[in-house]
Amino acid sequence: MFSACPPPIMSTWVPTAYRTHTLGEIQNIGADLIGQEVTVSGFMEANRGKGAICFVDLRDGTGITQIFLKGDNVGDEALDMVQRMTRESTLQFTGTVSEKRPPKAKEGEPVPPPAYEVIATSVNLIARAVAPLPLGVTDTVHVALDTRLDNRFLDLRRSHVNAMFHLRGKILQYGREALIKEGFFETHTPKIVATATEGGTDLFPMMYFDTPAFLNQSPQLYKQLCMSGGLERVFEIGPAFRAEKHDTYRHLNEFISFDIECSWANDEDVMGVLERMIHHMWKSVAEDSESQKHISTINAFRATQDEEAIEVIVPELPFPRLSYCDAIATIQRKGGTIEWGADIDAENSDLLAEDLPQFYFLPRWPMELKPFYIHHVEGEDGSTGRQLSRGFDLNFGRDELTSGGQREHRIDVLIENLKAMALDPEEFEFYVAGFRHGVPPHAGWGLGVERILMKLTGSKNVRETVLFPRDRRRVSP
């Protein structure tokens, strides 16, 4: 059986109708609770003992505590009920906190730190779990991702999965902290829209009353209108929808996009915002004891699967920058096949990742590979005479995490760009209108939350980092 304790509790848990203390508290401050009556609730991870006594490993969101039951204390009927109870059943116990008897120490082995248990005086069955479980919460046998996602509610009870989602919350928290500190504030743009963001066909159509509409693929155009509105520094963490029929470890049809838009700034300015934010995320995970405990929990599980431990390497600032032109030259030098003007495919990304296994920027893409709203690089047309842009990507090894850039704020150039990319400015009137009265020069980016989390937690598939992923085949649960 595999089990790992949740991290130490830093926050204050107020007693509720169903418990006076959390199980984490009993482990953390057990010495102060000895002799005190407590009521605790949780899932029964395991029970031992078929005779006159019984031990229950009870788990809640904060920790695991052993409950000790004796027929003399709880009555034979209750003892029998607990002994016959199925794994993962929901139970409530009232009893007295006591120091656990230490395990028989083997010769030469260090004595473990004191631990605490609850000597039960009464038991309340809240829900019996149906057996067998569709997947074992504490089993070390491998479980296929599809089985896990079909039974996600149980999969989430597994300690390393639980830890992953806590880290997801932490990463978003650290991201918000970093941006707020730099004067950004959180906002929201509509997810139901009338026009394609970038003119593509990869949108989910829907009916908005009697009008055809779409689920938005990106907050891009709306966050730019925020700049026109003088909001200057905004960020948004929200869903984006793409109807592309891809089926890879790094794509979802609904994902969370972490976006910023910043006025009076160019591409290099917002690359700075991005690398400082990521640095803060990684540094915080490395320094926060709760986050570290989550990483340890994940690593403890990985050890049972013969997988290498994940390590949070705080990246140095500034991140490496490899311009598009230099990237092409590097790929060609390494024997890859690519022409200037082509997108960098997965195989060629692997070549770049040989030297840049962690975070690195890829700035200055050819204009023709970037969307209409990206700004040209003035007076610079690249080594081949073709127009460079102020668009950039942020990669982690082979994978793209972010794309961003300085935006085109001049309405005449914007309209030219739309036409050059075979888009009708009329259809983008709601957007173009925002430029008629002047827009500050501005820049921004969009970061894939699932992708960065995949890199932090060593997940092999973005689906692992989403509670209920939406992919080509899965729309339920």
Place this chain on the structure above:
RNA sequence: GCCCGCUUGGUGUAGAGGUUAUCAUGCAGGAUUGUCAUUCCUGCGACCCGAGUUCAAUUCUCGGAGUGGGCGCCA
């Protein structure tokens, strides 16, 4: 959209044209135990669906469904 794989107890797997279908985990019962990765004993539980080839198909062929991976595209 293209290419390649896979489908065996609840879960994860091994395997072969005729086997008592392997192992782990789990589940049930029992013995022991203030246990703590308990240990020991006994038992339970499976070949995706359809058609074909064959004396015989879970195994081979075809089709379907489901699923995993790679690519394109992207975050």
